[in-house]
Amino acid sequence: MTNISSDVIRGYNDTMILYLLRQGPSYGYEISKKIKELSGGKYIIKETTLYSAFTRMESKELITSYSGESESGKKRTYYRITDQGETYYRERVDEWNLTKDVIEKFIAV
Amino acid sequence: MTNISSDVIRGYNDTMILYLLRQGPSYGYEISKKIKELSGGKYIIKETTLYSAFTRMESKELITSYSGESESGKKRTYYRITDQGETYYRERVDEWNLTKDVIEKFIAV
DNA sequence: TGACATACTACGACAAACGTGGTATTTTGT
């Protein structure tokens, strides 16, 4: 089976994470599980990719972080989307629609 | 207007070039014009990106090159797709269909 | 004559994603 290479989905990791954070604050491990589930197991984000995306997006103020705890008391870092992140997400959605149309012109029938 | 960023189309430059080479041998300048035309001006590949893609694909044996001349006698390097390039192109098409489905799950309605 | 199109190349920089390896706690299976 053909797999999804990182070069192809590159540029959409941030969008996928923001999509999930729009549903409420979350943390690394949960996000990675959700990406796997929602993609039907077709895409599994690498941990390093995920955490470096968090750092990058926080420095761009697309998300903010705060410390929390799981039910059992384990520490977690939660992330929440900002207004700027919302705006950025919508721009990526618009861009996706453009990009999709362009790429499809180069996909043979 | 939202523009297409390179990070988003990244990973599809090779596919676009191969799509055009499937229609017959071509060269840098022509390929870049055709990408611009086919995309309706929405995507303009940078020269350096294009020529480095040629080098990369030739080393991977997805394409081969030969010297030719324009009507006016100017030298040109033509590129032709190989059988391996054909196979690679079809794999990218399959991958695109998968990727498209995955990304759309993260695009809010 | 000088701008513009054609046709390409060299060189270094950058940023996203990756590979590897590590820490530490909690839950589950036998």
Place this chain on the structure above:
DNA sequence: ACAAAATACCACGTTTGTCGTAGTATGTCA
């Protein structure tokens, strides 16, 4: 009771595609 797996995260250095800048050289047209 003990091991294995799952949870939760981080540091560090590398790779790769794309890009910015700059340069060479010829042809065309006003």
